[in-house]
Amino acid sequence: xxxxxxxxxxxxxxxxxxxxxxxxxxxxxxxxxxxxxxxxxxxxxxxxxxxxxxxxxxxxxxxxxxxxxxxxxxxxxxxxxxxxxxxxxxxxxxxxxxxxxxxxxxxxxxxxxxxxxxxxxxxxxxxxxxxxxxxxxxxxxxxxxxxxxxxxxxxxxxxxxxxxxxxxxxxxxxxxxxxxxxxxxxxxxxxxxxxxxxxxxxxxxxxxxxxxxxxxxxxxxxxxxxxxxxxxxxxxxxxxxxxxxxxxxxxxxxxxxxxxxxxxxxxxxxxxxxxxxxxxxxxxxxxxxxxx
Numbered sequence: 648x649x650x651x652x653x654x655x656x657x658x659x660x661x662x663x664x665x666x667x668x669x670x671x672x673x674x675x676x677x678x679x680x681x682x683x684x685x686x687x688x689x690x691x692x693x694x695x696x697x698x699x700x701x702x703x704x705x706x707x708x709x710x711x712x713x714x715x716x717x718x719x720x721x722x723x724x725x726x727x728x729x730x731x732x733x734x735x736x737x738x739x740x741x742x743x744x745x746x747x748x749x750x751x752x753x754x755x756x757x758x759x760x761x762x763x764x765x766x767x768x769x770x771x772x773x774x775x776x777x778x779x780x781x782x783x784x785x786x787x788x789x790x791x792x793x794x795x796x797x798x799x800x801x802x803x804x805x806x807x808x809x810x811x812x813x814x815x816x817x818x819x820x821x822x823x824x825x826x827x828x829x830x831x832x833x834x835x836x837x838x839x840x841x842x843x844x845x846x847x848x849x850x851x852x853x854x855x856x857x858x859x860x861x862x863x864x865x866x867x868x869x870x871x872x873x874x875x876x877x878x879x880x881x882x883x884x885x886x887x888x889x890x891x892x893x894x895x896x897x898x899x900x901x902x903x904x905x906x907x908x909x910x911x912x913x914x915x916x917x918x919x920x921x922x923x924x925x926x927x928x929x930x931x932x933x934x935x936x937x938x939x
Contacts, residue, residue, distance in 0.1 A: 648773045650726075650766050652715040652733065654742035662696055665713065668739060669694065672732075683732060687802045687820055689925030690728040692717040694736070713742065717766065719773030721926050723792055723933075724799040726766040730759050771933055778937040788830040788923060789931040790823075798823075798832050799925075800891040801845055808843065808890065816897055817842045823928050824849060825921040826872075830928050833872075839902035839910045845892040846875060846885055857910045871913035872920075881909045 656665070669681035676682045684691040697712030713736075717729050737744070737757045744755035748765035749772075752758065778787070798821040809818040819834040819842060831848040838857045844850065852871040860866040875885065878895065885893040899906070 648719040648769075648776070650717045650719060650748060650769050652762075653745040653747075654713040654715070654737075654740070655745070656711055656713065656740055656742045658711070660740055665694075665696065665740070668736075672735075683729075685728065685803075687805050688724070688728060688799055689802075690725050690799075691926075692725070692729050692732075718926075719770050720777050720929075721770065722790075722795045722799075722928055722930055723767065723770065724796055725926070726763055726770070727796070727799070728803070730762045730766075733757075733762060734759055771936070774929070774933040775937045778934065786828060787929055787934060788823075788825060788828075788927055789929045789934045790830045790832075791931050794832060795928060795930065797892055798847075804891055812843065815841060815900060819843075819845075821845065821847055822851075823923040823925060824851075825923045827919070830923060839906040841897035841899060841902075843890075843897070844875075844878070844882070844895040845890065846894070847892075848874070850875065850878065852910060852913055854910060854913075857907055859911065859915075869915045871910075872916045873913065881906050 666677050666681070669675045669677050674683050674685045676684070680696055681694040682691070683693065693716050695714040695716060697714065715733060715736075717725060734757070744752060744757050746752040746755070746761070746765060748769050750768045751765035752761035802820050805818050805820055812818060817837075817840060819836070821832050821834055824831045824833045826849070833849040833851045834842075834844060834847050835851045835853055836842050836844060837853040838855055850873050852873060853868070854870065855868050856866075858866050858869050875895075882895045883898060885895055887893050888896060902910075
């Protein structure tokens with residue numbers, strides 16, 4: 648099940664024109680079609696080129712049809728990230744539009760509001776259909792839309808934040824973990840290094856140099872899971888600094904003894920842990936609206 652839009656381009660637009668446009672944009676792979684995949688956010692979708700032979704006086708090589716495709720049964724942020732890309736495409740090439748979605752834009756004109764209305768409506772129907780057919784015993788992972796969106800906005804801005812802070816402070820991506828059947832937001836904090844730590848459910852403390860060293864044998868890398876409140880004694884408090892989430896801002900270049908000792912004394916995590924792709928974390932609101 649997917650959200651599909653169809654575009655008919657002006658006759659003077661060639662396939663090479665369209666391919667060149669996508670090649671100069673971030674996150675696209677052009678190999679016959681244009682596939683968008685943002686490794687920071689986990690969002691993906693595609694623009695497919697119609698290679699049918701030109702008709703009705705079109706010049707050879709003219710590319711008249713483009714099909715946009717975005718899978719349903721995804722968190723709502725897939726639509727939020729896709730819409731600006733579709734809008735830019737429409738503004739660049741001024742195509743005719745065909746939107747077959749219920750509550751869609753029909754023959755246009757294109758609008759951001761119309762895109763999101765059709766996407767959200769179709770996505771909700773997909774939730775109902777898929778959850779009903781698979782039953783709730785399928786162990787779906789859910790999270791509130793507000794938490795998903797905050798994590799998405801953080802990850803979308805990671806390159807910009809990292810560039811602004813330079814190499815002296817690490818800006819981690821928020822990842823989703825499956826911990827005992829529940830989706831949790833998390834970031835990695837490695838060996839107490841200066842890290843811009845956003846407000847998340849779990850801080851994944853990776854230990855290498857600060858891993859416990861046994862009396863005999865060599866030190867082995869491990870990890871610990873902690874919550875933000877445990878950091879209150881060693882780091883600056885969470886505060887709003889204009890980032891997508893409240894953060895703890897590091898005030899050191901090298902980890903002081905208080906931080907190093909804190910990390911060394913943490914209990915190693917040995918339980919089950921699974922990293923989860925963003926497309927598997929479902930909207931709790933839509934999940935709870937679906938039939939029992």
